[in-house]
Amino acid sequence: MNQIKRVVIFGGTHGNELTGIYLVKKFDRAPDLIERSTFETIAMLANPKACEIGKRYVDTDLNRCFLRQDLENTHLSSYEALRAQEIYRIFSSTKAQKSDLIVDLHSTTANMGITLILAVQHPFNLSLAAYLTSVYPELKIVASVTSNQDSSALRSISEWGFTLEVGPVAQGVLDARLFQQTEEIIGTMLDWVETYNQGTIAPIKSPLTIYQTVRAIDYPRNEKREIQAMIHPDLQFRDYKPLNPGDPMFLTFDGESVLYEGKSTVYPIFINEAAYYEKGIAMCFTQKQIVSQLAIDSWPVVRAVPRARPFSV
Secondary structure (H helix, E strand, O other): OOOOOEEEEEEOOOOOOHHHHHHHHHHHHOHHHOOOOOOEEEEEEOOHHHHHHOOOOOOOOHHHOOOHHHHOOOOOOOHHHHHHHHHHHHHOOOOOOOOOEEEEEEEOOOOOEEEEEEOOOOHHHHHHHHHHHHHOOOOEEEEOOOOHHHOOOHHHHOOOOEEEEEEOOOOOOOOHHHHHHHHHHHHHHHHHHHHHHOOOEOOOOOOEEEEEEEEEEOOOEOOOOOEOEEEOOOOOOOOOOOEOOOOEEEEEOOOOEEEOOOOOOEOOEOOOOHHHOOOOOOEEEEEEEEEOHHHOOOOOOEOOOOOOOOOOO
C-alpha cells in the first residue's frame, strides 16, 4: 500500500471564489486544523494576484493552464501560465516534493451543493468518495472523461486529485453555511487519509453514485455569437435532476421554449454558471452511474469513524 505523504489544499484558483481563499487563510493561521501525524498538509493560494484584485483571473483562467504541452512551453508569458508552471515545478508527481493528493477548492453560482470532481476514477479516489458520501449523503460525485494527461485543470497534476465545488454562491461573496460545510468535509477527508495510511479502513457497503460528464452545452446563438435564449425557468437550479427528451432547456427572449432533443435522459450540472458565459457553456450533461463495492474492493479500504453528522444542502 502506497502511503500518502503530502496533501496540498489550493484555494483561490479563481480570485473571486472566496470560500477557498478564506479557508486557506484560516489554515495558514491555524495549521493544527489540517495537521495529521502520517502526512504533511500544505494550504496555498493558487492565484494570489487574482485574489488581490478580486477577479477570476489576471490574464487567463488558471484552471485551464495545466495541459502538459503548456506546462512545458517556455514561450508562454501570461501571469497564469507562468504561475501554473511554477505550481507544476513544485508539486508535480514527477518531482521530489510531489503532492500525492491535491484538493482544489472552488465555488459556483450553480445549484451544485457540495460536489467532488475526481481527477481519475482510481480505486483510491473511489474509496474516498464512497466514504465521504456515507458520511454526507447529499455530497455529489462527478467524474470527468478527460484523463490527467489531457486535462487542463490544476487537480490533474496529482495522481489522486480532486476539485471540491460548493454552491450556489455569488462570485465575490462568502456563504457561512457553505464555508463551514467545506471546512468540515476537508477535515473528514484528512481523517480518512490518516486512517488509510494506518491501514485501518473498512469497506463501505452501499454503492457509489457517480455523475459521468458527457459534454458541455452552449446557449442558442445567432451568427454574431450573441445569446438568443436563457436557461428555461423549469430547468434553473435543477442541477443533478433528470432532463428527459422533450423537456424544456432554454427560453428565447420572445418566450418560446427550446426543448431537449436527445434520445436519453441526462443529468445537467453547472446550469447557468456565471463564469461559463465567456466559455460558451450553458450547462454540462452527465450520465448517472452506479459503482458497486465490488468495483472498489480491489483497493484496501479504511475503518474510519465519522467525525460529523450528514448535512442538508
